[in-house]
Amino acid sequence: MILAADNIRITNSIIQRAVNNMDTAQVQGMAVKLQTEGANWIDINPGPLKSDPEKKMEFLVNSIQEVTDIPIILDTTNPAAIKEGLIISKNKAIINGFSLEHDKLARILPLAAEFNADIIGYLLYSNGHPPSDTRERLSIAIELYQKCMEAGISENKLIIDPIVAPLLWNDGTKRNMELLKIIRMLPEILGFPVKIIAGLSNLTSGIKDNYKKNILQTAYLSMLSASGLTIVLMNMLNKHPVETAKACNLITRERPFSVFEL
Amino acid sequence: MILAADNIRITNSIIQRAVNNMDTAQVQGMAVKLQTEGANWIDINPGPLKSDPEKKMEFLVNSIQEVTDIPIILDTTNPAAIKEGLIISKNKAIINGFSLEHDKLARILPLAAEFNADIIGYLLYSNGHPPSDTRERLSIAIELYQKCMEAGISENKLIIDPIVAPLLWNDGTKRNMELLKIIRMLPEILGFPVKIIAGLSNLTSGIKDNYKKNILQTAYLSMLSASGLTIVLMNMLNKHPVETAKACNLITRERPFSVFEL
Numbered sequence: 001m002i003l004a005a006d007n008i009r010i011t012n013s014i015i016q017r018a019v020n021n022m023d024t025a026q027v028q029g030m031a032v033k034l035q036t037e038g039a040n041w042i043d044i045n046p047g048p049l050k051s052d053p054e055k056k057m058e059f060l061v062n063s064i065q066e067v068t069d070i071p072i073i074l075d076t077t078n079p080a081a082i083k084e085g086l087i088i089s090k091n092k093a094i095i096n097g098f099s100l101e102h103d104k105l106a107r108i109l110p111l112a113a114e115f116n117a118d119i120i121g122y123l124l125y126s127n128g129h130p131p132s133d134t135r136e137r138l139s140i141a142i143e144l145y146q147k148c149m150e151a152g153i154s155e156n157k158l159i160i161d162p163i164v165a166p167l168l169w170n171d172g173t174k175r176n177m178e179l180l181k182i183i184r185m186l187p188e189i190l191g192f193p194v195k196i197i198a199g200l201s202n203l204t205s206g207i208k209d210n211y212k213k214n215i216l217q218t219a220y221l222s223m224l225s226a227s228g229l230t231i232v233l234m235n236m237l238n239k240h241p242v243e244t245a246k247a248c249n250l251i252t253r254e255r256p257f258s259v260f261e262l
Numbered sequence: 263m264i265l266a267a268d269n270i271r272i273t274n275s276i277i278q279r280a281v282n283n284m285d286t287a288q289v290q291g292m293a294v295k296l297q298t299e300g301a302n303w304i305d306i307n308p309g310p311l312k313s314d315p316e317k318k319m320e321f322l323v324n325s326i327q328e329v330t331d332i333p334i335i336l337d338t339t340n341p342a343a344i345k346e347g348l349i350i351s352k353n354k355a356i357i358n359g360f361s362l363e364h365d366k367l368a369r370i371l372p373l374a375a376e377f378n379a380d381i382i383g384y385l386l387y388s389n390g391h392p393p394s395d396t397r398e399r400l401s402i403a404i405e406l407y408q409k410c411m412e413a414g415i416s417e418n419k420l421i422i423d424p425i426v427a428p429l430l431w432n433d434g435t436k437r438n439m440e441l442l443k444i445i446r447m448l449p450e451i452l453g454f455p456v457k458i459i460a461g462l463s464n465l466t467s468g469i470k471d472n473y474k475k476n477i478l479q480t481a482y483l484s485m486l487s488a489s490g491l492t493i494v495l496m497n498m499l500n501k502h503p504v505e506t507a508k509a510c511n512l513i514t515r516e517r518p519f520s521v522f523e524l
Contacts (some may be wrong), residue, residue: 106524172519174515174516212509215505218506219480222485223488226439244477244480244481247478247481251481254433257437262478
């Protein structure tokens with residue numbers, strides 16, 4: 001399981017200030033820290049970028065790739081900002097992402113073909129709503145795959161995000177248990193070892209108590225890992241879930257276990 | 263997932279002293295504490311009981327059932343002690359357990375039929391060795407089931423223990439990942455919702471660092487829970503794994519989630 005940091009996001013006030021002031025040192029300090037804590041990938045989420053999308057994305061990507069060469073996830077709905085990120089990325093860049101929504105198919109999906117980049121596809125209806133049962137989820141996954149094929153994107157570039165539901169939703173537990181099943185089924189249904197990503201923070205959205213959030217996140221993270229999740233997007237500065245993710249990687253691997261790697 | 267406490271065991275020096283001195287208060291204090299922490303069942307493991315097996319088992323069972331009416335698991339290889347426990351138990355008692363070993367089939371399995379008690383069957387060869395692949399595990403599970411049928415024990419009395427392997431074994435990770443698969447497969451293979459128990463402490467046997475033990479146990483516990491484990495046998499005085507078990511129960515249930523239940 002690849003550990004992707006979700007910490008560089010505009011909703012974090014430190015990052016917001018750094019982007020407004022073009023404060024390279026602040027972003028670089030964070031990026032180095034995330035890598036030290038074990039991040040394999042870094043997601044950058046600068047928001048919808050209504051003003052200066054290219055300039056802000058360039059600032060973030062350049063700041064980060066001056067201090068690390070790990071892959072960067074370009075996480076915005078702004079196609080111009082994604083394109084700028086792809087143009088200037090020296091290392092692997094991942095587009096986050098597309099769905100069956102018309103605008104995303106027309107303006108974001110083609111960028112993956114143009115730049116030969118990995119792209120995350122959300123398991124959502126074209127109206128942005130999440131499907132509510134296994135059959136519908138699988139049918140949307142097949143559609144996402146077909147859209148990639150039509151756009152000339154190779155199957156190993158597709159990363160599916162089945163969308164973790166908040167536990168506080170009325171059917172949150174049901175959705176998240178189905179999601180574990182979907183993760184196990186997708187490679188077989190699609191006929192290749194499709195990569196799958198999940199964002200962990202969504203699980204506990206609305207829950208205030210940090211201790212309970214951690215216990216719930218680590219429990220579900222371990223379930224995702226056992227189901228075969230490829231990439232987890234998570235807060236890499238939260239020690240307990242991060243160490244659980246590393247423990248999962250030791251438990252689920254085929255090689256002998258070594259306690260010194262934890 | 264039922265939470266069964268493994269704390270009342272002779273290897274715990276407090277329990278050893280209490281059994282030697284017939285110190286009822288000590289055992290009762292522990293039993294009440296375990297139930298307060300959320301234990302649904304209590305396992306009592308007085309060891310092989312070379313001297314006074316009936317007397318010691320009677321002391322433990324009576325001490326506990328004076329203060330709680332939760333089910334007690336009679337965890338010993340001594341058939342006379344198990345029989346005494348079954349005779350005096352006022353509440354549900356579970357025999358722990360039998361295997362394909364000749365002596366256990368001859369002297370322990372018949373007690374389940376005689377007292378209409380639940381019985382745990384170990385997924386082990388008759389020589390006590392654990393099987394090493396999925397096919398062998400399933401074939402032993404079927405044999406355990408058949409032995410129950412031949413002994414006149416109803417299928418809903420059987421609880422299978424697939425035996426968690428220590429991670430430090432050379433093939434520990436491989437065995438434990440297979441075990442998750444076995445737990446998912448057993449109900450389908452046997453054709454009924456067979457109950458399955460797993461002992462968590464075995465996972466980290468040989469690992470000294472308590473923090474790492476907890477991280478590893480909680481990760482694997484969550485995986486077991488998602489696979490459909492019925493009963494986990496664990497240290498109920500270890501806050502972090504216990505709260506994880508409760509979180510797993512909230513996540514895996516079909517009813518809406520409530521953070522106030524954690």
